[in-house]
Amino acid sequence: MSKQRKAIISTSPFLHDKATTPTIMMEVVYTLIPLVALSYYFFGLGALLVVVASILGCMVTEYVFSSGEKWKKLKDGSALITGILLGLCLPPGFPLWMAFLGGIVSIGMGKLIWGGLGQNVFNPALVGRAFLQAAFPAAITTWNAPTFGSGWFSLNGTNAALPFLQAENVDAMTSATPLSKMKFDHDFGSATDQALGIISGSLGETAGVLILLLGIYMIWRKIIHWRIPVAILSTVILFSGLFWLINPTIYPDPIFMLFTGGLMLGTMYMATDLVTSPITPKGQWIYGVGIAILVVTIRLWGGLPEGVMYAILIMNAVTPLVNKFTKIKPYGYK
């Protein structure tokens, strides 16, 4: 193979664009750093450690189980992204060993068994998160109230729980997330609080405005496809706005829908995952609109308070089909 490679490379083109797969991945990582920092500030050291644990789970799995040049596999940066994203959608008081296990599952089940980078159908971070949700339904729904910078060095008691021992929840400040409040109490809270992240929720869900800005940056840098976020966000506004106009006392307003739960994080970082979203422009529109309709449907009428994860996983599953049926018409076939 290596011999053949050489022969191929010695034909044109001899110029190459600067962006490479590792640089693209690292740029995504850089945009995630402010989010991790923010959740550290809001939720204290525990939040940071959850992210670190899930990164470790991902990287170790990638290194141990991938074939071929192992370091090169890590160099492409995709396992790092998966680790950070998984960590960001876990509660700050989440037991670290569970976060680590989640990382293993993300990379193992979400990527490697499919054949590695570029071959997987589902977003690896969401695969890990779905696993954790199924395996530890109690731990993953235990949310902490933000501590606003007073938790630089303090752990959440549950972080240090040992594997398979039932940890006692010693944190007194546990509070319900806005989405479950909305769902079960019809209490919508303040939209500005939600947008700025001053609410409880999983790590990365709490800073909608920041994520939105980071998403716009990534679109500008052409790291993510612009059509997907545009399709998701506008469809969520239109679709949920319709119900809100019909009956604002039962249905939440569109701004609430945009800035609560994992919508913004899911839109900018998971739905736009290059590998698991359609490559054709028309396919990207279909995919985005599909996610938005599923999210709103699950949130308003489904049995769960949050539907972003399932919406994206479902649309991941149909992506190969969408690609197939939205072929681009080549030049000269008018």
Place this chain on the structure above:
Amino acid sequence: MSGFSNIATFKHGVHPEEFKSFTDKLAIERMPFVEDYILPLGQHIGAPSVPLVKKGQSVKRGQMIANAGGFVSVALHSPVDGKVQAIELAETLTGKMVQSIKIKTDPYSSQLLSSSNPGDYRNMELDEFIKSVQSSGLVGLGGAAFPAHVKFKIPEDKSCKIMILNGCECEPFLTSDHRVMAEYPEDLINGAKILNHFVKAEKIYIGIESNKPDAIAILNKKLENESDWIEVVPLEVKYPQGAEKMLVTAILNKEVPSGKLPLDVEVLVSNVSSIAALSQWFETGKPLIERVVTITGNAIKRPANMMVPIGTSMREVVNYCGGLNTENYRMLLGGPMMGMVQRTLDIPIVKGTSGLLLLTEDNVSTMDEYSCIRCGRCVEACPMFLNPSVLGMQAKKGLWEDMKDNYVMDCFECGSCSFVCPSHIPLVQSFRVAKGILREQKAKKALNNKGNE
């Protein structure tokens, strides 16, 4: 089509660094005569030329030394006064050995052009004109070296409404067309007039990428007193703007159907340097015995645009340009996007040599390959609106038939997909292979069918 407020362009494409500043301000220099010339008989697309001279015979500069070997073939002329040394195999592009006429220069000659007068084109019938062009040895100077007269002979069932003179030169580094437009604008305009005397297009556009403002200004000035039969169209600087189909789309907003030529939508596209050479043939009787070549890249000491006699050894040209900076260089013929690697400098400049690129190793990308991350950059780059990502995966598995269903035969190998791919997957490289295999299979099938009949 008058008044381009929005600069004309096509959809998709890429923006490689231009690297034109090495040579774009440098006036064309003349390459001095050297001792030996090697003239391959097959330097154009089509049948090789047939020698008219014998070993030991004296020849004059501009004298026809080989005749066209068929309709799709052109004549060949001596670039110097001298003596035929031999007619034998010699190495040419990509290491191929071809029959060539070797000429030793007469050191005492004044090297004045001695050429037969082709006569006034205005008194010619179409067929005479076509024959005359064929005997001038003219081919497309953009790189493909397709016999010009074949292109100029519009088939009975087709017509040409629009003529486009291609001055895009969208390949990075190359500046030979640019310099020809800037220094020989009259020849270009006159050549257009001559050709249009026969083609009878309603309108002629000269398409030039806007990174050549001097050429655009000079041509516009020369065209001030002309009526609007001919017009300069500035185009966006984008690769591959100079591909025929892209150019037709950019200027006329029409698509050339798959598998067809621009002529099928009543458009004739011709390279600007070829048109200037056409004028020189009819005005001065100078056949195609020299051409402008860009010698450039970081590995050459003194980059230049040179008027080089056809048949000059590339090594002589490189030496004249001060030689090489480094031992570790890579040599390309044509531009970096579509050009060919060349193994040795000891081959002659031929009619299709538009540029000689001497790159240092760090200019050349040899990077790790990663898996396809389906970033879609190749999709957004492909001017033919293909899906190189899918084609690339199918190529890895050898699914040639599937590739055909995904239109790989429409790929014209511009290399934009490989240029943008962040995973450095050899996309166009594998498409070339696939196209070759598919073509072979088709030929085999045709042969079998014939056998069965």
